[in-house]
Amino acid sequence: MSETNQDKAREKFSAFLQKSGLKPTAERLTIFSEAMATVGHFEADDLLVILKQRGRKTSRATIYRTLEILAQAGILRKLCFEGAAIQFEKAADTPHHDHLICRKCGARFEFYHSEMENLQADLAKEYNFRITDYTLQVYGLCANCAGE
Amino acid sequence: MSETNQDKAREKFSAFLQKSGLKPTAERLTIFSEAMATVGHFEADDLLVILKQRGRKTSRATIYRTLEILAQAGILRKLCFEGAAIQFEKAADTPHHDHLICRKCGARFEFYHSEMENLQADLAKEYNFRITDYTLQVYGLCANCAGE
DNA sequence: TTGATTGCAAATCCTTTGCAGGGAA
DNA sequence: TTCCCTGCAAAGGATTTGCAATCAA
Numbered sequence: 001m002s003e004t005n006q007d008k009a010r011e012k013f014s015a016f017l018q019k020s021g022l023k024p025t026a027e028r029l030t031i032f033s034e035a036m037a038t039v040g041h042f043e044a045d046d047l048l049v050i051l052k053q054r055g056r057k058t059s060r061a062t063i064y065r066t067l068e069i070l071a072q073a074g075i076l077r078k079l080c081f082e083g084a085a086i087q088f089e090k091a092a093d094t095p096h097h098d099h100l101i102c103r104k105c106g107a108r109f110e111f112y113h114s115e116m117e118n119l120q121a122d123l124a125k126e127y128n129f130r131i132t133d134y135t136l137q138v139y140g141l142c143a144n145c146a147g148e
Numbered sequence: 149m150s151e152t153n154q155d156k157a158r159e160k161f162s163a164f165l166q167k168s169g170l171k172p173t174a175e176r177l178t179i180f181s182e183a184m185a186t187v188g189h190f191e192a193d194d195l196l197v198i199l200k201q202r203g204r205k206t207s208r209a210t211i212y213r214t215l216e217i218l219a220q221a222g223i224l225r226k227l228c229f230e231g232a233a234i235q236f237e238k239a240a241d242t243p244h245h246d247h248l249i250c251r252k253c254g255a256r257f258e259f260y261h262s263e264m265e266n267l268q269a270d271l272a273k274e275y276n277f278r279i280t281d282y283t284l285q286v287y288g289l290c291a292n293c294a295g296e
Numbered sequence: 297t298t299g300a301t302t303g304c305a306a307a308t309c310c311t312t313t314g315c316a317g318g319g320a321a
Numbered sequence: 322t323t324c325c326c327t328g329c330a331a332a333g334g335a336t337t338t339g340c341a342a343t344c345a346a
Contacts (some may be wrong), residue, residue, distance in 0.1 A: 044310085142277055170301090
């Protein structure tokens with residue numbers, strides 16, 4: 001149920017704000033809602049456009065600041081792709097999914113790699129790390145582009 | 149032998165330049181050499197500083213342009229970390245090594261994950277991709293930072 | 297000669313910051 | 322009052338681009 005996920009996230013957000021001494025302002029709640037309404041990746045500017053369409057005059061600065069809070073809270077995940085602005089995605093969407101990216105046309109595919117759980121456990125033990133998340137990107141040429 | 153690797157890279161570079169109708173200018177060859185002399189990661193600006201120390205007045209623009217060529221040629225690999233400039237590393241250095249990064253203090257550790265070879269083969273088959281490379285970053289808190 | 301290459305400075309793009317005004321407790 | 326939040330505009334950092342001069346084939 002996406003409602004359940006979203007409710008959990010909302011609670012998590014409230015709890016995080018409280019814990020951090022931050023206020024649940026209208027701007028923050030709106031940005032949270034719009035972020036939860038996204039599908040797939042988005043960047044700060046996408047949210048600005050959406051909010052503008054909704055008639056809100058939220059500033060870029062506030063969006064950046066709030067997205068950072070949402071990332072800190074573990075509600076959003078930050079993704080860093082070459083040559084692009086920082087991307088966000090809902091952390092609750094899938095436990096994790098990785099990206100297969102065509103170097104030529106930029107096509108992106110998501111895949112799931114079950115092996116990562118073991119790896120994380122191994123790393124945690126070997127380096128004494130408390131692992132929170134990871135990002136894996138595999139690059140290459142897609143079927144179309146490889147054929148040229 | 150690192151000489152062998154470097155020789156191979158030099159040939160690869162020459163071949164790539166020729167194939168692309170680019171000239172093996174002094175600037176390009178120098179940047180190539182300095183890039184090959186690096187250990188670990190570096191960014192465009194690091195190279196600028198090094199070249200300056202060597203008494204060269206190579207411009208930032210040329211460095212960026214040449215690093216891009218080297219990446220295209222498969223001699224350097226680009227790495228994209230959150231909140232940092234694009235990092236480069238020699239592609240021939242190691243078949244691959246991944247990164248474990250502390251969210252708090254930024255400490256970075258490299259590790260090798262043998263499982264990735266299988267994954268690449270699987271992905272290639274399933275998506276009909278010609279895989280060239282990948283980047284894996286695992287985030288968390290290092291022993292020091294987790295203890296606070 | 298001719299087209300590629302370079303350095304320089306200006307321009308971009310994304311993101312962060314300083315600050316004054318506004319708002320909630 | 323007091324402190325947090327916000328928007329705005331300016332600042333910042335990384336990277337790219339336009340252009341005239343220079344260089345190599």
